[in-house]
Amino acid sequence: MALLEVSDLKTHFFTREGVVRAVDGISFSVERGRTLGIVGESGCGKSVTALSIMGLIPKPPAKIVGGSVLFEGRELTTLPEKELEDLRGREIAMIFQDPMTSLNPTLKIGTQITETIRRHYDVSTQDARKKAIELLEEVRIPRAVDRLDDYPHRFSGGMRQRVMIAIALSCDPKLLIADEPTTALDVTVQASVLDLLDDLRREHDMAMIIITHDMGVVAEAADDILVMYAGQVVEQAPVLELFDHPEHPYTEALLGALPQIEGEGIRQGRLTAIPGRPPDLINPPPACRFAPRCPYASANDACAEHMPELREIRSGHFVRSAHPASERAGARRPTGVGA
């Protein structure tokens, strides 16, 4: 049994303008000890997916209108709030993009860590404090004992994200969801935070979901990758398979749109831009959601009439497109791949 199993999850926002189908029938699973990368551009539904798993979507206007989230076989979407609260932090922890706003500026760092520990475990203040020091040391914050009595504003962005990670680890969760954990950080700080997360995941034997817009971040951090577009999963595969043989025209386009740091003719060359922009999720295209921007769609009317199914094109590699790379005219079938 997978640690987390999401099936056909639908989270919609009921707004005055209409129903926004932010997450529209997505399925995936996370195995123990593995890292799943969810990648996509703004508005594709990747963060709403995470918040839906955690039961943290704002209700109203949002509502989970269908599907299920099974964590160790327990259904989370119907769990009473009280039980969800016990589970959050203890079994599933989450860190957010912006370490500046996720910490309370009026409370000392130590207070914020010990409060989580004492919420879930019956320990003395003294023991909780001892544990907090260990945690700060574990996330490699220098002079942990002294830093416990500092307020968040005394910490840099990278150090604050480390504090958030310490809080997330305080109850030894089985699953850590990291939503754009390094987006607000400078590139050298990002590297050290990603290295830290990698080490901690091994040491604590956690599973992790890392949500990001950055193909480079998933390339380094994830075992499996889910590409999202307009509220749906458009491609899913193990990391090497996805980067070696991207199938969906959107995944291919995303990779082509990325500027490279090494190679020939970079300065003279042009990037492969994707024309247009993602669809409005109140009135998404009736069939394939990528069709209006897809370079292969015009050749085939099917794209405008039928929503393509997410199908397994090779073992462990799923794609939702009528025109995957390996089925186009003149395509070379990748060889020597398998699960």
Next chain:
Amino acid sequence: MSANGAAPLLAVRDLSKWFPVRSGLLVERTVDHVKAVDGVSFDVAEGETLGLVGESGSGKSTTGYCILQLLKPTSGSIKFEGTELTSLGREQMRRMRRELQIVFQDPYSSLDPRMTVGDIVGEPLIVHGIGSKRDRRARVRELLDVVGFNPSFTNRYPHEFSGGQRQRIGIARALALSPKLIVCDEPVSALDVSIQAQILNLLKDLQRDFGLTYLFIAHDLAVVRSMSDRIAVMNQGRIVEIGPAEDVYTNPQDPYTQALLAAVPVPDPRAMKERKARRRQLRHALAEG
């Protein structure tokens, strides 16, 4: 410094910008300075792009603002086509601005929400008294067309458009006076990857078609690489390394540049394994050195 021996379009020498740190209850006194830019020198030749890359607080944007005289430098010289900008009077600088323009990072806050697209793009023409009303309207449509923005939307307001479309409006406005130099200050960092590629391609096309010179400021090392002929790496107010883009990226000499380049996540899982090992090494070396 330029390859053909011609005088550079822009020459910056020993540029510094210090911000005072004040303290005191009733009488504020300057107790210290933050040296945001600390002795920076470089040339930009006509038609080339100089990339200015660095992390937050490195002084790259402050350098750009000083060149445009949007901030007054503490010391140093900025020569544009041989004219010293730091000693120009207000009116002279105003006229000089026809040649020097800027594209800002955030297309959400840099466009006046109460002005129509047409007014935003046409405003520089009015300020500089160029053309009749009719000429200006024609010029605005032409500019919008050039940047790939539908000219029939001139009477709409910025909030009706996405980030990428707004950045096109900002670029059209910067082009209005046919400048020679455009400072691009993080022009794509607020945009999604697919839209970012559209804007970077547009900036390249405009440079080719109008012979523009860019000072391209960004924190994203891959973005800077794709745009620049030469690159200057900034750290704590200083340029630690400058040279042809290829040299700086493939054979970085400065330890900070090395660490910075090693830290970039690349979309290649196999290459990432090596990079991870290397960046850990470099981080230790930098921490100890």
